[in-house]
Amino acid sequence: MANYIVGDIQGCFDELQALLKKVAFSVDHDTLWLAGDLVARGPKSLETLRFVKSLGGSAEVILGNHDLHLLAVSLGIHPVKAKDKTANILTAPDSEELLTWLRQQPLLAEHDEFVMCHAGISPQWDLDTARDAAREVEAILQSDDWRWLIANMYADQPNLWDSSLTGLARYRYIINAYTRMRFCDVQGHLDMACKLPPSQITNEQLMPWFLVPNRVQLEKTVLFGHWAALEGYQGQKVVGLDTGCVWGGCLTMLRWDDQRYFTQTALND
Numbered sequence: 001m002a003n004y005i006v007g008d009i010q011g012c013f014d015e016l017q018a019l020l021k022k023v024a025f026s027v028d029h030d031t032l033w034l035a036g037d038l039v040a041r042g043p044k045s046l047e048t049l050r051f052v053k054s055l056g057g058s059a060e061v062i063l064g065n066h067d068l069h070l071l072a073v074s075l076g077i078h079p080v081k082a083k084d085k086t087a088n089i090l091t092a093p094d095s096e097e098l099l100t101w102l103r104q105q106p107l108l109a110e111h112d113e114f115v116m117c118h119a120g121i122s123p124q125w126d127l128d129t130a131r132d133a134a135r136e137v138e139a140i141l142q143s144d145d146w147r148w149l150i151a152n153m154y155a156d157q158p159n160l161w162d163s164s165l166t167g168l169a170r171y172r173y174i175i176n177a178y179t180r181m182r183f184c185d186v187q188g189h190l191d192m193a194c195k196l197p198p199s200q201i202t203n204e205q206l207m208p209w210f211l212v213p214n215r216v217q218l219e220k221t222v223l224f225g226h227w228a229a230l231e232g233y234q235g236q237k238v239v240g241l242d243t244g245c246v247w248g249g250c251l252t253m254l255r256w257d258d259q260r261y262f263t264q265t266a267l268n269d
Helices: 013-022 045-054 065-074 087-091 095-103 127-141 146-152 167-179
Strands: 003-006 031-034 059-061 114-116 221-224 233-235 238-240 250-255 260-265
Touching: 003 013, 013 045, 013 250, 013 260, 045 087, 045 095, 065 087, 065 095, 065 146, 065 167, 087 095, 127 146, 127 167, 146 167
Parallel strands: 003 031, 031 059, 114 221, 221 238
Antiparallel strands: 003 250, 233 238, 250 260
């Protein structure tokens, strides 16, 4: 049995299928770990959702910012945008089934040797705090109160973790850390505005979340997606897997068991 971890698919269904064929993925013996953002911008988000859902227990899925945005669009909180290419999900006969399945997915998935999330883990969190924070938000998303949370999650504040945070402020921070975070300042404040590659940053106060000086060091490797501008990243117990397939880059997959990487360049549709 092998564990395959793949970065943001964002509707790049054909590239995912090509990668799975390349590694001879077995639904009976292997596990596919998907680092969030199954949907948006690529041509086949509906097909991607249907396929990943069909894998059942052979897939480990976590939520990304585009997945949460799709839920917001389904509620009419935000309009359907042509560039997202997700309108057919909302009109599909199995739309409600797919969206219900999607919001049941976690923010954090865990293996004996690694954890997987979409954007990263707050620099202030140890692993127990990260687990607890994820479970708090997941419980709401999986409950009848999910519409309230989706409708009120959009804000950039608070931008620093405090264990005394309560209610919506607490949930917003958790969602932002798990699904939107890229840069922080030296104290660990989240910066939601900058999306540049780290090499282009001239503000010495900004750094990738995983390089914050006093970041809590975790006992497991953190696997994440979200940040295509990194073009993949391998650091000390930190691995970024988003290599911008939807932007013409490639889809990257890591076979954890032997640390081998596989890539599929973007296909022309």
